[in-house]
Amino acid sequence: MTNDLKIIENNRDALLLAQAGALLHNLGKVTSQFFDNKLNGDKGAAPKFKYQHILRFIEMDYQQLQKNIPNLHTALQQKENKNVLDSKTVDSLKRCFELPSPFDDRSYRPGDMIEYLGQGKQDNKLYSKPPQWITDIFNNGSRLTHLMNRSHRGASGGEKQDICAKGQTKINEIYKSTPFGWESRAFNLNDVDNHKRDIEKIIQTYLDPKIVSLNFEKFCNDIYPHLNEVIADTQRPINDVTIWDIGHSGMAFMLTQTIGLMMTQCRTIDHDELAKVECDNTLFWRVMGIRIDGLNYMENAPSLADMRVRYDLLNKRLEYITQTLEEMPVAIKVYTDENGSFYIFPDLPITNSLVQTILDRLQSQLTVDGVALKCSLSEPLVNHPDDKGCYIGEYISRQIDIEKPIVYDPKSFTDPWTNKESYEICVACGVRPQGYGANLLKDYLDNPKFYSDKAKSRDICCICMDKRRDVAKKWATQGLKDTTVWIDEVADNNGRIALIAGQFDFREWKMWYPGKNTSIKMVESQSFARQRRVWETTRQFWEEAGDFSKLRKTQRLQITGKLNPKASGETPGHYHVYQLLLGNVKLSAVWDNKNSRFIIASNLEHISKSQRLGIDIKDWLNAGQEIKIEEPTGYGSKNKDWGSITIDKPEPIPGSSYIPAIPILAEPRTFMALVPADKSLDIMDDIKNKYELEMGKVRNRLPIHLGMVFADYKTPLRVILDAGRRMLKQESCHVDKWHVTKKEGPSSDISLLPNHLKNNKHFAEFVRLELSRDGRRAVWHVPLKMGDGNTEDEWYPYVFVQYDKEGKTPAGRTHMFETPCPWNKDIQGIAQSTWLVHASDIQDGDVVYFTSATLDFQWLDTSGRRFEIAYDDRGCRLDVQRRPYMLDEIETIKKIWKTLCCHLTSTQIHGMNELIETKRSEWESSKVFRQFCRNTIANLDWKKKNDEYAWEIDKKPEEEWLNEWTDYAECGLLNDIIELYMKILKKNPENECEEIS
Ligand SMILES: [Zn+2]
Structure with a gap:
């Protein structure tokens, strides 16, 4: 073991205590006093509440408190600052620990991270110069708490003084927002105090001075649900970040910086240096990435059970790595998805002996069944976007997108093959010989030959056979109700399944809000905690989208x-x-x-x-x-x-009713699930509706891309997954030049809203925008209210306007701000300052930037068909240029099918389609072809439904209706719909029960 690792091991208990204090550094906000003070100010029950001083250490530590900071001294005598915490909790947070240089300036307590955070008008004078009171209180200095202050700055962003924020006013109706402006009721003051009480119990249990080594993992897991419920600020729009987001991010920065500084003892660090920020900043962090192309790895499983095995193996391996790193402790995980994890790491070069020791230790863990996890270490990064250097949040966002290595681990391929050259390879892992490994498994030792033969007869190795059995065992013993692991059960009544693939594209996502006073600039707020909230919110979106309980089937x-x-x-x-x-x-x-x-x-x-x-x-x-x-x-x-x-x-089997769908991924960006084919459109509709609701204010800059891959349930899983992965390559190209063809509102007339948006408080007032570009059309209902249905949303629904109807820069709009637009770049790729106009101030004829949500589908009648899923640089399918569709078009698709299905027979539909498609290849696009489409449709013997023709039901003059249908036919949409409903989903027109084969 190197000396460096020894330093960590010798100081492990102290580091964990510092870490616990850092996680709790905003504990003072988990109190009813804090929220009372925020909402009622001087008129409430806690006018002088000091959330930073709930432990009141400063009274004991600082002889000059009364003289130098009289306001604080007086405030601490008020009843709202007394006995905020139980005395046992205070005792637990008071236990002392010592750290080596450069943190040997004093003896620390976990509670110091709360007490000397140095936030707020008065408190920031603790570290700013002069008076830098901290050196008055602790003559040798208090570098660790100063570092906490810097770490908190990175986590929280510290930009809120510039944002035009507004306090909430109803004490028992506090709202918590997502970073996309979607609010839900948070908690009342009682709830907050209940959370505080629960947290206190956890502190007393884990940090009891009698316990030498803190079990940090358990402590963290217990405390998470409480800290994650409470928001760190009630003011809109910064009511989106929780105490957990801030606490955990701050802790990650503090711990790793502490370790980094402990390792580089030649470097002196003092309060002056710790106070240097922005262009003078000298503090850096690194990010360790453990990455793999997760989908590629899972895709190579021959069956669903085997894929489940791979997924579990990968997760277990990642968890193990996280545990190893966090238990040392040397790094903290801050992001994870199907392709691995990212950890905040001390600023040490790869050549450093501690880094080398850690890498050596991880080495044996960086492989899952023949595939290697790639470990990388970033260059030095800064933890605040205003500091000079590469910002950690941006670095991780970029890496999420690019770093998906697939590397093989040759050793796993060679070892099991010694003396077994003549064997075939296992079809499940593709690594070991068939029948291999019976003597490595406890359950197989009674009769290794039997199991080895059994595995061989199934073309797999014993290790894979055992894992496969585990999946089935888990299902049979726990999962018979609710879940399934069998693709046969997912198949619809025609034996068809659909893989639903979805992805958020947040590569260009930036957080900015209107600035205070008369500023015309948006204020960026890319704090690290907020960035994590974005990832967490989209992950939760997918988790909820993957709730298919309405598909529930009867018993097995x-x-x-x-x-x-x-x-x-x-x-x-x-x-x-x-x-x-x-x-x-x-x-x-x-x-x-x-x-x-x-x-x-x-x-x-x-x-x-x-x-x-x-x-x-x-x-x-x-x-x-x-x-x-x-x-x-x-x-x-x-x-x-x-x-x-x-x-x-x-x-x-009693109690065995189940949901015939298999969620595969619900990660921050990506979603995948297998569902019965005949239910896929309804599921797409649900996802679209959820997106229009919860991301309704930011649809123009946070696109979602959805795909459906249809296949027979016997199609090899890897073919289906590969097709799904290809579908995830959809992008919103052509973001510019969207014309606002019609604007309605601001309006409160809910009859203008589609059903799924009615009766939602955010839509108590809205704007309806019709947008078009190159024949594509989108309808955007922009909600204008916050979650209470009353508060105007001044923060989220802004639209980048390219120019107005006269081709001029927009002017004279009530709410407009400037900020760099990621879709308006100069030749050097630098985003240009562009006007953001509030949706309520958008005008007819404006030309705006809009990221369109898309929808694509593919029927895998043969395995090779998946190669047709490819997009050109304009985002169009290479083989079918009209695809992907705009997500909005799902409504049109459903409506067209309904009309076909009510007014024509299957013979008529097929006849029409065949005529048109044959001519299409002959004439391609021309006036003649269009006329032909029109004639074909017009000449059909359209039946009445309830005594009305289709155009009468649509309330359109026959001519106009016919033109619209000619469009559908000419562009190929009609053909797609007939393929989708009749060929893939095997639906029949109404009153035709016989099957279409
Ligand atoms: Zn195997």
Whole structure:
């Protein structure tokens, strides 16, 4: 072990105490007094509350307090500052610890991170010069608390004095916002005090002076739900960051900087240097990245169970690395997604011996089944966007986008192969020989040869067979209700599934708010805590979008009976998957040894359909019937005959109703889930509605991209996932030149709103903008209120205006500010200052920047079809230029299908489509082709529905309606819709029950 690591180990207990104090550095805000003071000020019950001095250390530490800071001294005598915390809590935060140079200037207590934070008008004089009271209080200095002050500055951004913020006024109706201006009711004063009490209990338990080594991980996990509920400021728009965001980010900066300074003892650091910021800044941090192309790794799994295994393996490995780094402690995790994690790290070069020791220690952990996790260390970074240097928040955002390595670890490929050259490779991991590893698994030691042969017959290694069984076991023992891990169960009644892929593009996302007074500039607020809130909010969006409980299905079926194995004495493998042969129809089933039963893992309605069994499966299966059992092998090879079962009778399993959907990813950027194909459009609609609600104020700068990949449930998973990944390459190109063709509002007339936006307080007043560009059209309903339905939103719904209808720079709008626009760059790529106009001040004819949300789909009738999913530099599909669609067009798509379905027969629809598509290839786009489309549509024998023609239902003159439909046909939308509904989803026009094949 190197000396450097020894320094950390020798000081570990002290570092953890400092860390605990840092996590709690804003604890004073988790009090009803703080919120009372914020909302009621002088008129409330806590006019002189000092949230920084809830421990009142300064009274004891500072002899000159009364003389030098009389206001604070007087305030601390008021009742609101007395007994804020229980005396046991104070004792726990008072225990002393010592650190080596340069933090050997005094003996510290965890509570010092709260007490000497140095925030607020008066308190910042603790560290600013003169009077730099801190050296009055502690003659040798108090460098660690000064560092806490600097760390807090990075976490919180410290820009709020420049933002035009407004306090909330209703004490029992406090709102918490997302960084996108979407508010929800937060808490009342009672709740805050309850959180405080719970936190105090946790402090007393973990920081009790009798406990030498703090279990920081548990302490942190226990405290998280409380700190994450309470916002750090009630003022709008900065009511979006929680005490957790600030506490944890501040802690990460403080701990890692402390370690860095402890390691470079040759460097002297004092209060003067710690006070240097902006262009004089001398404090730097680094970021360690542990990255892998996670989707690529998961994609190579042959089955869903194997993918689940890979996902778990990857997560476990990342968790282990986090634990290793945080337990030392030497680094703190601040971001994680499907491609790995980022950690705040001390500013030490890669050549430093501590860094080398850490890398050596991680080395053996940086591999998952043959694939290596790539570890990288950044250059020195700054923790505040105003400081000179590369800002840590921006660095991580950039890395999230680019760093997705896939590197192989050769050692894992060679070791298991010693003396096994003639074996085939395992189809699940693609690393080890088939049948390998029986002697490495405890459960297999009683009969290694048996298990090895069994694995070989399934074309996999024992290690993969064991992990696969774990997935099935978990499902059978805990998950029979609610979840599924089988693609067969996800399939719709036509045996089709859809992979839904979604992505937020926050590469150009910037946070800025109107400045105070008469400023015409927006104030940027890229604080690190806020940046983390953005990631957290989009992650939560996807988690909620992945709640498919409305798809819930009825109970599963079990089959019991007498087993007739081919090899005498053999029993089916516990929790292994088998195929039961019902005539020509194969049924997936899992053997549950404990209950001697097969659990059916297929969509029973699909099995029962006319082209398959033809009758309900329960009626098909009879007691006494003998059913063949097959053991599946790898892809492409023939199943093995296992024997048969003479069944008793099939029975539903009580309490086994489940949701036939499989969430795969819900990360800050990316979402993926497998759902029944026939439900996919409804799910897309739900996601779109949620987006229009919760991101409604910022749709013009935070685009979402959605894709649907349709396939037969037997299509190899890797093909489906690969197609989904290709779909995630959608982008909003052409952000500029969107014409505002129509503006309505500001209005409170909810009849102008679509159903999903009605009755939401943010939309109590709104503006409706119709935008168009190159024949594409978007309708943007911009909410103008905050969550209470009354407060005007002055902070979020701003639009970059390129020019007005006369081609001039916008002028004379009530709310307009300037800020650099990421879509308006000069030749050198520097974003140009551009006018942001409040949505309520947008005018007809304005030309604006707008990031369009998109939607694409692909039917994988063959595996190779996925290669057609590719986009050109204008964001259009190479093969079908009209795609991706604007997300708005989902409404049009649904409406067109409804019309087709109500007014034509399938023969008419197919006939029309064939005529038009044949001519399309002959004539391409021309006036003649357009006329042909029009004639074809006009000549159809359109049926009435409820005594009305389609154009009557749409309330349009026949001519206008016909023009609109000619557009749909000419651009190919009609063809797409017919493909989507009739070919992929196998829907029929109304009153036609026979199947379309
Ligand atoms: Zn394997």
